Amino acid sequence: MGASQNRAFYEHFLTQQETQQLLFIHRALAVNGYRPHVRSLTLFDVVLAEPRLLPPLVHVRQLVLDAVEEHFDKPCQVFVEHTSLISWGPGASIGWHHDSNREYLAQRHFSAVLYLNSSDVDFSGGTFCFQSGSGPLRIQPSAGMLLLYTADASNVHQVEPVTAGERATLTMWFTLEQEHQEDKKVLAALSSPAMRGSGLPPSMYQQTPDGPDIRLGPLQQLGVELVSQHQQQHQHEPQQQQHEQQQQQHEQQLQEQPPAGSQQEQQQQAQEQQQQYALLAAGQSSCAEIASFSSVQQAALVLYMLQWKLCPHKHPPLLVHGNGAAGHTQQHKQTSGGSAAVPMQSQLQQPHPQQQQLEQPVCQAHIPCGCYTDAKLLGRARQLLQEYLAAAGEQLEQLLPVWQQLGALVAPAASEQHHMHVLADRC
Ligand SMILES: O=C(O)CCC(=O)C(=O)O
Ligand SMILES: [Fe+2]
Incomplete structure (x- = not known):
């Protein structure tokens, strides 16, 4: 360059x-x-x-x-x-x-x-x-x-x-x-x-709070659609109760938080939190809620991941699970040629106490596509992950299942993973 x-x-x-x-x-x-x-x-x-x-x-x-x-x-x-x-x-x-x-x-x-x-x-x-x-x-x-x-x-x-x-x-x-x-x-x-x-x-675009976005149209082709939580409640009444509970939890969380800024700011924050998205796997009898987001920024991360599915090389992101230790990351870098792992844990300045207690491994995003240079890819992925994590804040413990479910959606079946690594090596 x-x-x-x-x-x-x-x-x-x-x-x-x-x-x-x-x-x-x-x-x-x-x-x-x-x-x-x-x-x-x-x-x-x-x-x-x-x-x-x-x-x-x-x-x-x-x-x-x-x-x-x-x-x-x-x-x-x-x-x-x-x-x-x-x-x-x-x-x-x-x-x-x-x-x-x-x-x-x-x-x-x-x-x-x-x-x-x-x-x-x-x-x-x-x-x-x-x-x-x-x-x-x-x-x-x-x-x-x-x-x-x-x-x-x-x-x-x-x-x-x-x-x-x-x-x-x-x-x-x-x-x-x-x-x-x-x-x-x-x-x-x-x-x-x-x-x-x-x-x-x-069906050829998606509505977001920022207005219609034509880039999200291809999500349809991936069998996925992005709907607002409001839409989802109306379309899928049986899930309403669950959402109401979630919303109550949110409100409770908001009340428990120490006062941050003016009342107006707090109201705005609450509104933003309510502007949630759900990423739905289309064509299922009951809509599988994969993730909910408090901002378009966070949705962008998911879309970013999904866009890899459109890669002409068919290199979707792999979500690999490790313990977040440097050794694991290093080893992964070596085995996957020029591609790079993004250790999510290292993005956190102060790990949430619940996260430290987690027995479960920390997710790492491993995106092997050769369409991007490592520097570009890493820069963009880091930035999005940072924003995601900053926004997730207190809800960090919810992040792992989200990534796991996303992994199931965008990553190839286990049997294909070896093949993906081989492809990644050639990038
Ligand atoms: O095609 C190019 O290389 C540049 C064209 C250009 O300058 C323009 O369309 O304004
Ligand atoms: Fe020009």
């Missing part, structure tokens, strides 16, 4: 298989684009034209978002503003500009260009250049390479004309302003009166 504060590039961000999938989607669906010699396909187009092709695109979109948040050090603060698969034919070019140089583009804070094919192999020309004091910094596109830069005037750039062949990219912009996020725009457009039918079926 090459990097400076306001730009970075990763040479092999995607595998050949991933780039091929995106190229296929582009070739299957792209239409003549917004400029001469350009063909383009937005996320909106894919949702509309062939939603079955969404998962590989949504998967890569999430990888790029993770990379942006990590490189620009904005964990969980960045929203995708626009996603397009774009190809340029002979004659296409763009002169010197930066990506937020119009009033209607002011919400764009970061840009990402993911190259899906290579110059001098698939096309000629099409060199990307950053303006710099000592003369242009020239970047030759190569398949799987990701370029990140801030969209402001510190990154004036151009693309030289393509002279032969077709130059293909996944181009994305990102915003820090939630109201400009793509998911909401796509859903609003799809639900507008101008569209025939009644808009995008809710």
